[in-house]
Amino acid sequence: MLLPCVLFPLTVLANAGAHLDKAPIDASNHDSLQRGARTFVNNCLNCHSANYMRYNRLLEIGLTEKQIKDNLLFSGEKVGDTMKVAINPVDAKKWFGVAPPDLSVEVRARGADWVYSYMRSFYRDDTSATGWSNCVFDPVTCKVSMPHVLYELQGEQVMNHETHQLTLSKPGKLSVAEYDALAGDLTNFLAFMAEPAKQQRNHLGWVVLLFLGVLLVLTYKLKKAYWKDIH
Ligand code: HEC
Missing domain, CATH: 1.20.5 (Single alpha-helices involved in coiled-coils or other helix-helix interfaces)
Incomplete structure (x- = not known):
């Protein structure tokens, strides 16, 4: 009984600062989860691991073993393996200054709305090492060591420093609505990963x-x- 009383103010405090948008989470939408899984495996596993997630859990969201093997396993992994990272964590730390964290339970740590907003808030910043900043990650400095890996899809946003509004300065391959949907599916998948038993529990x-x-x-x-x- 006491625990929520202690934790609640902490979560509120932790989220103070950046405006967060509501993530479209739907654990029963298998199409969305499958699209999210594809985006995650193709774009995020280069740097991040998901050590608590085995590929064969993807059977739960309606993929067949053959689909997993043909579309999601690239470098000789087996269906029963966990999602390991492609780069060596020591190199990663050298390149980015920090090792990219494991994302298995990221949604539990930060909340789905945070992750969804984060993935849509990168903007061009010539003063940062990667050329990108993100005020959801750090509402005070807006600095982040992760480059915007999906910028070809989203395009490039710029920040108006007076209003703190982001505007699209260079369109990407996707429209704003399409990119938001992609970020939504990705977050939905990360939420599934963080709590794969949610549906069974319901x-x-x-x-x-x-x-x-x-x-x-x-x-x-x-x-x-x-x-x-x-x-
Ligand atoms: C080129 C390497 C790289 C790729 C690819 C990459 N990231 Fe990151 N990511 C990082 C680094 C480095 C950090 C740590 C940022 C920091 O601490 O400043 C990070 C941090 C994060 C965080 C915040 C973690 C936290 O709670 O502090 C999230 C969420 C995240 N990444 C999601 C993703 C997703 C989703 C993808 C795929 C679309 C992805 N990343 C692809 C390097 C990468």
């Missing part, structure tokens, strides 16, 4: 409620039967 919850409902009716009938002769 299902179990309904079964338990149904069971309790049936039990209530039966006990009521039993009570009536017991007291029948007394009243």
Whole structure:
């Protein structure tokens, strides 16, 4: 009982600063999860691992073993392997200054809205080492060591330093709505990864409620039967 009271103000504090948009999370939308998985494997595993995630968990979102093998395994991994990172973490630390963190439970750590907003908030900044900054990552300095790996799709945004508004200065291959949808699918997949058992848990919850409902009716009938002769 005490824990939420302690944690709640902390999460509020941690998110203060940057404006966050609501992530379109839907654990039952397998098409969205599959698109998100493809984007993640193709664009993020170069630098980030997902050490708690095995490729064969993708069977749960409707992919077949053959689809996983043909489309998502590139360098001799097996379906039962965890999602390991392509670059050596020591090199990564040398190149970026920090090692890219494991993303298995990122959504649990930061929240889905944070991740969704982060993926849409990179902007061109000639003063930063990678040429990109992101005020969701650090609302004070806006500095981040991750380059905008999806910029060909999103295009380039610039920041108006007075209003703190981002505007698209150079369009990418996708329209704004299409890029938002891609970021949404990606976040949906990261949320699935962080809590793959959520759907089963929801299902179990309904079964338990149904069971309790049936039990209530039966006990009521039993009570009536017991007291029948007394009243
Ligand atoms: C070129 C390497 C590289 C690639 C590719 C990359 N990232 Fe990153 N990412 C980083 C680095 C480095 C950081 C650490 C940033 C920092 O601490 O300043 C980071 C940080 C993050 C964070 C914030 C972690 C935290 O909570 O502090 C998220 C979320 C993230 N990346 C998501 C992604 C996603 C999703 C993709 C694929 C679309 C991706 N990254 C691709 C290098 C990369």
